[in-house]
Amino acid sequence: MQKKIKASRRSMGMNYAIREITVPAAAAAARGTKMYNFNIGDPNKWDFETPEYFKETLRQAVDRTDNGYGDSQGNLDLRQAIVDREYEKNGVSIKAEDVYVTAGVSECINVMMGAFVEPGDEILVPGPGYPNYAQYINFYEGKTVPYRMIEEEDWAPDVDMIRSRITNRTKAIVVINPNNPTGAVYREKDLREIGNIAAEYDIPVISDEIYDKIVFDGEFYSMSRLPDDIPRVILNGFSKVNLMPGWREGYCYFMDRNGLMDEIREGMMKQFRARICANVPCQEAARVSLQGPQDYIVDMNRKLKERAEFSYKRLNEIPGISTNKPHGALYIFPKIELTDWKTDKDFVYDVIDKTGVVLVHGSGFCEEFGQGHFRSILLPPMPVLEEAYDLLEKFMVKHQ
Ligand code: PLP
Structure with a gap:
């Protein structure tokens, strides 16, 4: 047998x-x-x-034979378009070198957790929250520590629980805003309090903002707008707002004045080099989707x-x-x-x-x-x- x-x-x-x-x-x-x-x-x-002008851009990119491998960090043109767009949306000044392009936000979560998590490390995540965070934390043998979203308060984050569940193994706090699965849009006040905790304990915030433009009630406030002493990384992508989920494009950018996450960035970059690059012609369509009519x-x-x-x-x-x-x-x-x-x-x-x-x-x-x-x-x-x-x-x- x-x-x-x-x-x-x-x-x-x-x-x-x-x-x-x-x-x-x-x-x-x-x-x-x-x-x-x-x-x-x-x-x-x-x-x-998917808007026609994104499709046309993709066809042209393929016809121009932009079909070879690309930069492991992402096409510079796209990273620059992300810098401009983030400035326009949120008034933040980042540089192209702070931006990493990924095969959807899913790949970004995988690679990021791969860089953050040693066995036994803890990551605070919203409960309920998008399951990929817990999946990859567990995959890398870390511990997912949920913090409650309060149903009676329109699914606002329980900031006291975030504070009470921090230990000396806590490596990061995840925020998903607007939230999957609750549809909550976080209040600026709650984000500021989470930011204060991050600055107080030197624990970075990982803020997933993939739904930032899909808000039909109230106002979206990006974690990137908080004061610069808060170490954070913002995740975003093209699957939802930009209507190209099958093209697998996403990104993250670091805001980390004191360089607390320098090694995390290097750990991520090592993984990005090994996986070579995100889809090259689709990055061209992603760039145009940020710059064309909205x-x-x-x-x-x-x-x-x-x-x-x-x-x-x-x-x-x-x-x-x-x-x-x-x-x-x-x-x-x-x-x-x-x-x-x-x-x-x-x-x-x-x-x-x-x-x-x-x-x-x-x-x-x-x-x-x-x-x-x-x-x-x-x-x-x-x-x-x-x-x-x-x-x-x-x-x-x-x-x-
Ligand atoms: N982040 C959140 C909060 C999501 O809801 C999703 C998909 O549903 C993703 C990330 C992954 O998106 P993608 O890998 O298509 O960019």
Whole structure:
């Protein structure tokens, strides 16, 4: 009998709830159920199209044969466009050498955690929060320490909990603003307090701002606008606002007056050199997306706002479901009364099985503070949302 080869513990420990839910979804689809794939935050799967001038730029870049390897840190033209754009948006003065271009923000998270985390190191992350942070912290054998997002306060971060969970192993504090999965847009006051903690303990803030332009209620305040004694790195990308998720482009930039993260940057750069470069022609399209007309974003926010308001109203009408109103990003994160189910995962699997509506269980975004919830998306057009919420309502009424 031949012995099977064992995979590493680290790889087998990866659990990305948003895509794992496709397994029960595929089973329901195979039975002929009409599916509502509300699990992935991909605008291009719905009525949001990559603007034509980005596509044309990509075609031209390929035709010009910009098809060889590029700079491991990112094309200089794109990094300079990011510098200009960040100045225009947030009034910050960074340099092209502070910017690193990655294959989506996902790669940036992987490489960054690879540089920050020694086994046993702790990273504070919002709970609930985008699961890739915990995944990569665990992969590098660090410890994910969640801090609560307070549902009763419109999912504001519990700043006291951040402070109370700092130990001598804490390496960084992650902020995701606007937030996935809650749709919260952080208050300036909370960001300032988090910034004060970072400066007091010399612990950098990792601020993921991939949804910075997707705000339909209230105002976005970037962590980059805080005083310069706060060590921080800002992550952003082109998958959401710039409608090119499949092109895999993202970036981060460091704001670190005292050079506390110099070695982290070098550790990241060593990894970037080994993976050679981000997609070169797509970087050209990403550059143009920062410099060309931005009116499509207004249109996108108008549609999302309408869908957010409808989702908020309609989901709150369903017995056993209650929700806060999302103010930005692409998601809504309702609470479920778990009458007939032990966990939110059982609930979500049952919903998929009986209705074809594919939601993601809240505990997939944090065991401690996401339980008893589900995440859905605001992206589908109104008639599709209506159909799915009607099915969900019928399902819930049966269980009351
Ligand atoms: N960060 C957040 C908060 C996200 O929600 C996502 C995707 O949903 C990502 C990062 C990853 O995006 P990408 O790798 O497409 O840039």
